[in-house]
Amino acid sequence: MKARVVTGLAGLAVVLWALVVRGALTLDLGIGRRYRTLGPLRVRIGAPRETVFDVIASPYLGRTPRALRAKLHVLERGADLVLAEHYTRTHGLTATTLETVRFEPPARVDFRLVRGPVPHVVEQFLLEETAAGTELEYRGELGTDLWALGGVWGAAVASTWVATVESSLATVKAEAERRAGTKPQ
Numbered sequence: 078m079k080a081r082v083v084t085g086l087a088g089l090a091v092v093l094w095a096l097v098v099r100g101a102l103t104l105d106l107g108i109g110r111r112y113r114t115l116g117p118l119r120v121r122i123g124a125p126r127e128t129v130f131d132v133i134a135s136p137y138l139g140r141t142p143r144a145l146r147a148k149l150h151v152l153e154r155g156a157d158l159v160l161a162e163h164y165t166r167t168h169g170l171t172a173t174t175l176e177t178v179r180f181e182p183p184a185r186v187d188f189r190l191v192r193g194p195v196p197h198v199v200e201q202f203l204l205e206e207t208a209a210g211t212e213l214e215y216r217g218e219l220g221t222d223l224w225a226l227g228g229v230w231g232a233a234v235a236s237t238w239v240a241t242v243e244s245s246l247a248t249v250k251a252e253a254e255r256r257a258g259t260k261p262q
Contacts, residue, residue: 097194100173105196109224113231115200115217115239120246123210124257130183130204132253137161137178157181160191167237174198188217194234195221200242210259213249215242 096102122129136145137159153160157180165172174193180186183204190198197220205212219235221227254260 095170098168098170098172100175100193103192103194103196104222106222107196108222109227110197110220110222111224111228111231112197112218112220113228113235115198115219115235115242116215118215118239118243118246120213120215120250121207121209121211122213122250122253123259124253126204126206126211127183128257129211129213129249129253130180130186132249132256133186133202134180134182138180165237165241172237195219195231197221198238210257211253213246215246217242 093102097104136142136149137151138154141149141151148164150162150164151159152162152175159178161176161178163174163176165174172194175191176193176198177189177191178186179189185204186202188198188200190196198217200215200217203214203216205214219231219238221231221234223230
């Protein structure tokens with residue numbers, strides 16, 4: 078009997094873990110909340126700020142390109158705000174986050190997590206014009222509940238989150254420089 082209970086609890090733990098990783102279950106208890114900084118990450122892009130902003134905003138505000146449909150689905154579009162699902166492969170699963178994305182052309186894009194593997198994430202892309210093109214800075218904040226236990230979970234999520242952002246920034250850089258006809262910096 079005891080073995081069945083342990084097996085059942087282990088099975089339940091695996092199911093809960095998979096639901097949380099996939100973003101299908103967000104635990105927002107509001108107790109023992111801990112915050113950690115994401116970034117800052119900075120990328121120099123040899124393209125005008127307006128071009129970089131357009132590369133970031135167009136899949137959200139316009140038609141999502143076929144190549145991005147496995148990573149992005151816009152549920153609702155407004156003039157400067159969208160509600161979008163983002164998909165990320167991690168640990169053999171596809172994590173889904175639901176986020177609002179607000180656009181302030183051509184200088185800023187703000188992201189706020191609505192549903193995902195943690196209860197709190199806010200992020201910003203800040204675009205600054207430079208003599209050589211644009212500096213794109215990413216910074217954010219990730220919050221988890223349940224004190225040290227949440228801190229361990231937050232560290233694991235933050236690692237994947239930042240790696241995903243780094244990949245996105247590299248894609249933005251390459252596409253903006255391609256559109257601007259400049260050599261990669």
